[in-house]
Amino acid sequence: IRAVDVIRKKRDGVPLGDDEIDYFLKGCCSGDIPDYQTAAFLMATYFRGMNEKEVFSLTDSMVRSGKVVDLSGIKGTKVDKHSTGGVADTTTLVVCPLVASCGAPIAKMSGRGLGHTGGTLDKLEAIPGMKVSLTLDEFVNIVNSVGISIISQTDDLVPADKKLYSLRDVTATVDSIPLIASSVMSKKIAGGSDVIVLDVKVGKGAFMKDLKDAMTLAKMMVNIGETSGRRTVAVLTDMNQPLGRAIGNSLEVIEACEALKGRGPSELMEVCLALGSYMLILAGIAQSFDIASKLLQDALVSGRGMDKLKEMVKAQGGDINALEDYSLLPQAKIKYELKAQEDFYISELDAEKLGLCAMKLGAGRAKKEDKIDLAVGMVINKKVGDYVSSGESVVTIHGNDERLVEEVLPEIKSAVKTSKQKVAKGKLIHAVVQ
Ligand code: URA
Numbered sequence: 001i002r003a004v005d006v007i008r009k010k011r012d013g014v015p016l017g018d019d020e021i022d023y024f025l026k027g028c029c030s031g032d033i034p035d036y037q038t039a040a041f042l043m044a045t046y047f048r049g050m051n052e053k054e055v056f057s058l059t060d061s062m063v064r065s066g067k068v069v070d071l072s073g074i075k076g077t078k079v080d081k082h083s084t085g086g087v088a089d090t091t092t093l094v095v096c097p098l099v100a101s102c103g104a105p106i107a108k109m110s111g112r113g114l115g116h117t118g119g120t121l122d123k124l125e126a127i128p129g130m131k132v133s134l135t136l137d138e139f140v141n142i143v144n145s146v147g148i149s150i151i152s153q154t155d156d157l158v159p160a161d162k163k164l165y166s167l168r169d170v171t172a173t174v175d176s177i178p179l180i181a182s183s184v185m186s187k188k189i190a191g192g193s194d195v196i197v198l199d200v201k202v203g204k205g206a207f208m209k210d211l212k213d214a215m216t217l218a219k220m221m222v223n224i225g226e227t228s229g230r231r232t233v234a235v236l237t238d239m240n241q242p243l244g245r246a247i248g249n250s251l252e253v254i255e256a257c258e259a260l261k262g263r264g265p266s267e268l269m270e271v272c273l274a275l276g277s278y279m280l281i282l283a284g285i286a287q288s289f290d291i292a293s294k295l296l297q298d299a300l301v302s303g304r305g306m307d308k309l310k311e312m313v314k315a316q317g318g319d320i321n322a323l324e325d326y327s328l329l330p331q332a333k334i335k336y337e338l339k340a341q342e343d344f345y346i347s348e349l350d351a352e353k354l355g356l357c358a359m360k361l362g363a364g365r366a367k368k369e370d371k372i373d374l375a376v377g378m379v380i381n382k383k384v385g386d387y388v389s390s391g392e393s394v395v396t397i398h399g400n401d402e403r404l405v406e407e408v409l410p411e412i413k414s415a416v417k418t419s420k421q422k423v424a425k426g427k428l429i430h431a432v433v434q
Pocket residue numbers: 084085174179180181183184
């Protein structure tokens with residue numbers, strides 16, 4: 001096999017065999033195949049796509065590029081959850097403690113935020129003392145005693161994805177359905193959980209801008225999971241506007257705590273309950289969606305979900321007082337209210353633009369190496385469909401740098417579209433693939 005022949009086949013739309021895909025992936029990771037050939041392969045894949053057999057084969061080779069996490073030391077059906085990337089999307093910190101408090105063990109490896117999307121690890125690190133780099137033994141022990149642990153991906157978890165992603169990032173090939181599907185599913189399969197619930201975001205703030213593409217991606221990922229012997233369900237959820245109200249790391253920890261105390265924004269709660277219900281069903285704890293929802297509601301109302309988050313934070317060295325007294329979390333110096341100059345309804349909140357503004361304030365990373373400011377971001381006080389009276393605050397900006405706040409202000413304004421007429425609230429759950 002020669003790299004150039006594999007690239008030519010893909011360029012011409014001829015499906016690749018398992019051996020060719022495995023050869024290419026091994027070569028690109030070892031350095032035997034230079035980056036310029038891998039870049040050409042990625043671009044050919046971007047334009048030609050991959051059939052289900054090819055994507056499974058690529059995912060399988062990626063999984064084998066590193067170590068599969070051995071979770072056999074944890075009793076029960078381990079359940080994992082993954083989002084393709086959202087804005088004001090703190091679902092993991094809400095739904096995982098709720099599900100764990102219902103008895104499904106969660107051993108989750110999370111990622112960091114990039115671009116306009118946030119990442120669970122960064123949010124957890126806003127909690128003073130919280131450790132997200134644990135050894136596998138520590139991780140397994142915490143899941144066995146507490147029922148849940150969320151840590152960073154180990155270096156040997158799918159090294160091929162790190163290599164491919166860094167090349168995709170600079171060759172405009174990130175938003176390719178087979179490349180996203182193999183990237184996500186290789187990490188989920190290598191993560192070692194038994195069952196997987198995927199939150200596939202659809203809309204202006206997501207990789208997948210329309211429902212048809214999101215559905216193709218969801219079906220591809222579910223197929224990879226099931227072929228690998230992992231029960232997998234994908235829920236397609238809306239990302240036209242930010243999901244919750246908080247964007248930024250400290251701010252999202254506060255939002256998650258408020259949600260677990262029964263004061264969560266309705267959209268965030270609806271998505272959490274849907275994802276959580278499928279998690280409980282796949283884990284074998286609930287027999288139907290209605291039973292699962294009821295269990296989650298009980299966990300919420302009784303405070304058991306919040307207790308579970310505290311137990312996990314404590315076990316990982318974090319200060320649980322910060323989950324009650326939010327002044328113990330990193331705080332921004334500047335709070336600027338963006339106020340309405342007249343009466344209107346909110347007709348659009350551009351999730352991607354708002355996510356990028358939060359990034360520019362310091363809450364996220366333009367490049368993987370960038371340092372972030374855990375305190376900054378914004379709180380969206382009014383969502384699509386809400387009525388705003390003149391003088392009311394639409395967005396509260398939390399900043400630490402006057403110049404940056406001034407810089408993002410016009411961009412935040414342009415992300416908010418208004419209407420004099422009543423605006424309907426859009427659908428949140430678009431479809432379920434199982
Ligand atoms: N999330 C991932 O982990 N990989 C992708 O390629 C896109 C989103």
